[in-house]
Amino acid sequence: MSLEMNSKGPLPGDNAFRREQLKGTQWEPTYAGALSFMRRKYSRDLSGVDIAVTGIPFDQAVSHRSGTRLGPEGIRKASAENAWGPFWPWNFDPFDTLAVVDYGDCFFDWGRKEDFPQRLEDHATEIISSGAEMISLGGDHYVTYPLLKAHTKKHGPLSLVHFDAHRDVEPDDGGRIDHGTMFGYAVREGLIDPKTSVQVGLRTVFTGERTYGFRLVYADEVHESSAKDIAGIITETVGANKAYLTFDIDCLDPSAAPGTGTPIPGGLTYHQAASIIRRLTALDFVAMDLVEVSPPYDHADITSLAASSLVMEYLCLKAWQKGARAVPLKD
Template identity: 50%
Template sequence: MALEDAKSQVDLAFTRDDLRGLAFENAFGGAPSFLRRRYTKDLRGVDLAITGVPFDQAVTHRTGPRFGPRAIREASALQAFDPPYGWGYSPLEELAIADCGDLAFDYARVAEFPAALTAHVRGILGQGAGTIALGGDHFVSLPILRAYAERFGPLALVQFDAHSDLWRDDDPGRIDHGTWTYKAVKEGLIDPGRSIQVGIRTECDDYCGVAFIDARTAHERGAAWVAAQIKARVGDARCYISFDIDALDPAFAPGTGTPVWGGLASWQAAAILRDLAGIDLAGADVVEVSPPFDHGNITAVAAAHVATELICLYGWTRRKG
């Protein structure tokens, strides 16, 4: 790329005119929007909005995921130059994708946070765009799903996680990242009969009708088998994917609050996500990235790749439909 061309491409997060297209600028400079998409609150004509949710006041152990959205965006700059490998199409060139920034909320009014996030996502969906959220702890998935269920009805949930997050919790006022799936089931936000969890390796007394594939089974049966089980479970239902980065083994994602050994390798997660092409993905999130416990940005890089694969899945459904 010529020097003059490079100068004209500076800070695409602000100067990009077209929401489509790859990004040819230095990965180490400029504003770190996700995949160098344009920062904007105007979502007219946007197919997919990336939004950050820097909330970690529901964690049971180590805080830090409030810094996750910023770290994931920075790591994503390395992926903005080329189409994602192996998909056979370029979602950044086919989809109109914008980064609409982070949810603004008062950190000292924790009880108001869920409604604020639901309203935020409701507003994005109301403008005709889907969402991929960058967390934040895993509680954020619950308010997001409330907005999705308002619009689409109960969804199939595909949850990548070390933990089921199905701890019994019938107190509507509690905000806990270990009980959000239980509440999503009880509130009718997801259809348990179409939902499945992958990578589980902690105890759960009651899966509330949600299917699960534990990490050992995933290792023994293989990524292609896991993807086939997910697609069979979800069927033709509209689907939401929630990817807790602790689904990966701590060797591949050390920067998370509740790491558990024996998890998925990054290559397994990549293969499973790739093989999910064809599901009707309505939205997704990547959560629990905790930069204070990361090393060499390993976890943030993994999360940026996950989010990019989710974009590919989102676009695949629409280009085929």
């Protein structure tokens, strides 16, 4: 079947498979074509790649509503709505600066839940060992624990910048695959340095009220402060340490992100969260994950849209650090 033509050549489409260059953006209809994150090329060839986006369709560690195994699919689909050029308010296209691919998903045997942590750690190690950085689309929040294991093998203990309604340090008897306990493990195992780590957006009461040394920023402090002030707290706490950004979508208020397993009223708006992230340009992030998107509970894809846009905020931050700047508007 021949490709339809117009006066300027072939009509664009299926850039997830057909694009030849890793950089740049090629427009295609949001309602058609093969879906990848932001229409990036699907590839497991990481030669020359700056960042690999990968999905982790795992939700067997949830405590309440399941469905986050569909998160990567939902985020990819929603990302097509904005995969057309410069991203506001950065006013540049990060893909002009960064070579980004969609690496596909981490595959595992759903009947062998106990094997999942090692499988994900191995999957992440494959990517990291190439020299590319990772952005991971969850999946429930437990996935951050094996991801931290993989990253600390290369970077050593990391500072955690953690946006969430929950602290995820609930006590347990050890060895659980649970999305509410894993950061306690991460501290005890030396994967993260709690004294240079921050948890932002908190608004729940915990059965084990221990700070573990984290700087805690509750949601009311965010609401009563400016984005600049909260970003200043994060930047001062983390300092020059290498950092890992993990964003649980339930950090956002359910009005902005209803599609999640444990929605808690009183959370951040998208604007608040994005405005904070935009001001973290002084931090040395080695990776990001975006977790707990549950499309079965979403409405009009608004949670997946928020998630894909938060990932884009991070990509713009990384591109800015690499020299990207806004192009002046022309009359």
